[in-house]
Amino acid sequence: MASQSTKWANPLSFLSNLQGLQLSNCRIFGKIPTQQLLNLTSLSVLAMDFNSLSSPIPSYLSNLTSLFVLDLTNTWPQLEILDISATQVQEPLPTSFANTTLLRYFRAQNCLLRGPLPASMMNLSKLERLELDFVVANGREC
Incomplete structure (x- = not known):
């Protein structure tokens, strides 16, 4: 249900030490709420495969210097x-x-x-x- 809302990422903004985020096949659609994900500077794994995202790949991902795995398969x-x-x-x-x-x-x-x-x-x-x-x-x- 949360993925059907644009507010699905709000709680993530408080998890600054989060290292892995797996959101595969969560029925997330539309734009990625980049403002809520900016604090995830420790993130090394981000999997958002098999969702229906319509925004471009956010440029803020380049600031995630710990990011080792980015899986956007079948996403765009x-x-x-x-x-x-x-x-x-x-x-x-x-x-x-x-x-x-x-x-x-x-x-x-x-x-x-x-x-x-x-x-x-x-x-x-x-x-x-x-x-x-x-x-x-x-x-x-x-």
């Missing part, structure tokens, strides 16, 4: 631009990444992405720009 089906540059993302891109069928621009410069790019990326028919400068893949810098 309307996403057109994704920039995860200069992050410490250390996982392979999930195969479900290709579900962002409207993605036009993907930038992951200076990241530590691991493993090969998923073959499912071939399904990104609208992708116009792919920037992977200084990405470490399979132990080698690309």
